[in-house]
Amino acid sequence: MKKIQMEFNYLSQTKEIGIIKVGGEIDLNTxxxxxxxxxxxxxxxxxxxxxxxxNLAYANSSGFGILASAALVEQEKNGKKIVFCNMQPVISKVYNIFGMDQVCPQYTSLEQAMAALQCPEKKPQEKATFPLIRTCTECQKPSNFPKAGHYKCPYCNTIHYLDEDGNLQQINRSKKKKAAKEKSLATNIDEVDITLPSDKQHLSKLRDFIFSFLVDLFNEEERSRMAMAVDEACANAIEHAHGEDRSKKIHLHIEVSQKKFSMTVTDSGVNTFKNIVHRDQVNQDILKETGRGMGLILIKQMMDEVSLKPTDTWGTSITMTKYVKKDEE
Structure with a gap:
């Protein structure tokens, strides 16, 4: 079991600025x-x-939800100025998925963060001025966006949503490109089956396995994202489908080729499929109130394709797929 390191201190005798340092891994176990x-x-x-x-190597959706909820509440209700710093790439991505980059700024170093806390408040950033040119997240070709809204890329048909601030978010994968990828999948597929007891102490071992197992196909950041997605799926099974009953099993089916990695996580839940919370975007009101219910959003953001279906007992089977990126793509 991997541990977590946490400490709070003041940066001066005046106690004007406090600092929270978090290291290790935050998962269902910690x-x-x-x-x-x-x-x-x-x-x-x-x-x-x-x-x-x-020094924070990993945080699941619940752990990051606690961080985000605390920051939002302290800033809104208690008027604290809050900044984050020194995030690992995968932690930074979760930070942005949660919409925290629009609320609490993050900096790459402790020195930059301290300087930001000590300087006067800046005026809120103005809205983006339309029309805008943005690059498709799928084919990387630029397009003109006359106003905020949903748009289909004219080159690959991928659908995006552009918000009022000029931020572009991919809604779905191009059907043509998806079909092309499926057609080009290698026929030589290795399969691995794993059955685990519903025990949260196995989560860190499972993340380490995913991270090392795929070292030849994906870079470090991609493997970190995939390990997070698998952790979220298994944590949901342990906590929500099984009620942390160790006697219930989690079944993992892995398929890996030179084209893609796919894992199906199947729980032993009974009539739990109907309890799944489906959200496409983070709701900051819910985030402030509970900090929970964001796991499926993270899974969808970390993987290329995600599908869910009920089991024979109306538990949940979730399949997560990540395609191998080639230099020419």
Whole structure:
């Protein structure tokens, strides 16, 4: 079992600026401990708060939900100025998925974050001026966007949503490109089947396995994202489908080729499929209130394709696919 390191200190004797440092891994096994620490840390009075995640190697949706919820509440209700710094790439991606980049700025170093806390407040950023030119997230070709809304790429048919701030989000994968990828899949597919007890202490081992198993096909950041998706799926099975009953099993079926990696996680739940929360975007009101219910959003963002179906007992089987990116693509 991997542990988590947490500490709170003041940066000066005036106690104007507090700093929270988090290291290790936050998953289903350590999230309660992390939640208790954050509650105690935020009880310390300060006007400004710096959250340093330099040594945080992993945070699941629940752990990051606690961070995001605490930051949003402290900033909105208590008027604290809050900044984050030193995020690993996969942590930074989750930060952006949660929409935190629009609320609390993040910096690449502790020095930059401290300088930002000590300088005067800046005026809110103005809305983007339309029309805008943005690059398709799939084929990387530029297109003109006259106003905010949904658009289909004229080159590959991928659908995007452009918000009022000029941020572009992919809604679905181009059907043509998806079909082409499916057609070109290698026939030589290796299959691996794993059955695990519903025990949260196995999650870190499973993440390590995914990270090392795919070293020849995906880069470090992609493997980190895939490990996060698999962790979220298994954590949902343990917590929601099985109620942390260790006697119930999680079945993993892996298919890997030179073209793609696919894993199906099947739980032993009974009549739990109907309880799945389907959201396409993070709801910040829910995020502030509970910090929960964002796992499926993360899975969809981390993988190329995700599908869910009920089992014979109306538990859940979720299949997650990631395509290998080639230099010419």
């Amino acid at each position: 999230v309660v401990e992390f939640s208790e620490f954050m509650e105690q840390a935020l009880a310390n009075p300060c006007q400004k708060l710096l959250i340093d995640l330099q």
